Amino acid sequence: MDLLIKNGNVVTPTDTFKADIGVEGGKIVAIGSDLPKKAKDVVDAKGKYVLPGGIDPHTHMEMPFMGTTTVDDFEYGTTAAAFGGITTILDFAIQPKDKTFLDTIKLWRGKADPKVVIDYGIHLAVTNLTEDLVKEIPKVLSAGVCSFKLFMPYRKEGLMSDDGRIYSMLEESRRLGFLVQLHAENNAVLEFLIERNVAAGRLSAEYHAKSRPNFVEGEAIHRGLVLAAATGGNLYIVHMSTKEGLAELALMKAMGANVYGETCPHYLTLTDEKYLSPKGRRYIMSPPLRSKDDNEALWCGLADGTLSTVATDHCTFTNAQKDMGKDNFTKVPNGVPGTETMIPVLYSQGVGQKRISINKMVEVTSYNPAKLFGLYPRKGTLNIGSDADIVIFDPKFEMELSVKNLHSKIDYSIYEGFKVKGMPTYTFVRGKPVVYDRKFVGKKGSGKFVPRTKHQPLE
Ligand code: DUC
Numbered sequence: 001m002d003l004l005i006k007n008g009n010v011v012t013p014t015d016t017f018k019a020d021i022g023v024e025g026g027k028i029v030a031i032g033s034d035l036p037k038k039a040k041d042v043v044d045a046k047g048k049y050v051l052p053g054g055i056d057p058h059t060h061m062e063m064p065f066m067g068t069t070t071v072d073d074f075e076y077g078t079t080a081a082a083f084g085g086i087t088t089i090l091d092f093a094i095q096p097k098d099k100t101f102l103d104t105i106k107l108w109r110g111k112a113d114p115k116v117v118i119d120y121g122i123h124l125a126v127t128n129l130t131e132d133l134v135k136e137i138p139k140v141l142s143a144g145v146c147s148f149k150l151f152m153p154y155r156k157e158g159l160m161s162d163d164g165r166i167y168s169m170l171e172e173s174r175r176l177g178f179l180v181q182l183h184a185e186n187n188a189v190l191e192f193l194i195e196r197n198v199a200a201g202r203l204s205a206e207y208h209a210k211s212r213p214n215f216v217e218g219e220a221i222h223r224g225l226v227l228a229a230a231t232g233g234n235l236y237i238v239h240m241s242t243k244e245g246l247a248e249l250a251l252m253k254a255m256g257a258n259v260y261g262e263t264c265p266h267y268l269t270l271t272d273e274k275y276l277s278p279k280g281r282r283y284i285m286s287p288p289l290r291s292k293d294d295n296e297a298l299w300c301g302l303a304d305g306t307l308s309t310v311a312t313d314h315c316t317f318t319n320a321q322k323d324m325g326k327d328n329f330t331k332v333p334n335g336v337p338g339t340e341t342m343i344p345v346l347y348s349q350g351v352g353q354k355r356i357s358i359n360k361m362v363e364v365t366s367y368n369p370a371k372l373f374g375l376y377p378r379k380g381t382l383n384i385g386s387d388a389d390i391v392i393f394d395p396k397f398e399m400e401l402s403v404k405n406l407h408s409k410i411d412y413s414i415y416e417g418f419k420v421k422g423m424p425t426y427t428f429v430r431g432k433p434v435v436y437d438r439k440f441v442g443k444k445g446s447g448k449f450v451p452r453t454k455h456q457p458l459e
């Protein structure tokens, strides 16, 4: 046996039990009590949780956006992810307007393959849907890319899809079985509010949030859900931030549509008061931070299953990049880091505060994303035959989050000074250690592209 993890508390979405796990050839080959002690490496996980590796299904590494490029490349970004207990990321390949989907996948794999230290998959972020490209979709699915993101906003940035295109992709998703991911904000209204604020000289960071009030998301989510129900398509709303959007999703789920929702740690734990601080622009992302009421509603949405996943929208811009909009919020590149802090923050604020169980944490950070994005049962579970993507999590490990002890290339943390209790201490990808007792032992380029199959609906 290559690796034996002994005496840990193994966590699944439905159960927590004491067991040893044996690994050979990158796969889990044994789970049980008192497995034979012989292995090339034996790690004692007594008093620790043993989790299926986290899957962060929403990252933006090396992404050109708003006149600049996210600073975490696939090496820095996946190293940070590994320290946070993530073993697979799903990154958005943004379609250059003149490129086909297959060319876009090639472009993104060219950036990622030489650098990733954990496994990764790709979503296709559609910016220019043509009839020829719709015909290309079956080939994209065969290439292992089974999810397509459409943006309702970002018209000026060249990313927006109109309702007709969204409708047609949802029709195709029903026919071919893929998942449509939707960034839901009402573009016309937010552009109108931005223009009005700018004309009145209201340019500070708080006006980013004031230009995108809750209903801007709620209405767009409603519209997306109606289109999904009308077509019978498969819809996944990314980065949900509002109680209004959550209520719309709950209603459409109750009506039987195949629709899902994702939220992010920052929408669960931070509020729009951050925009009032002198460095408020660091917190500019879209949709923006909301109120305490929204935070709590989203925690409830996770606990009751309305929301299926937590992802990070890891999209890193340095202080200097954020300063492009020092005097004008519309020039601040949108995005915040998150992939390293997702599981520690969820554990401390969710499990630690009894908002969710550790089993729910595993469900929304590993099992559900694996099912929805066609990675299951290869990933997202600790089962015999699955990839040995395993995290040892020490529930007693205390740490104050700071730019000084995090691994992204970014030069600040949105959680500076935030105290967490509970940290991943070992991260194994296909049985190979990437983080070992909080030390990096991984290798650039050792991660693999994971071709995905069509999504599996959640019960
Ligand atoms: N939102 C962000 O904040 N950044 C990248 C893209 C997005 O949708």
Ligand code: ZN
Residues within 6 Å of the ligand: 183, 238, 239, 286
């Ligand atoms: Zn988005």
Ligand code: ZN
Residues within 6 Å of the ligand: 058, 060, 313, 315
């Ligand atoms: Zn995003």
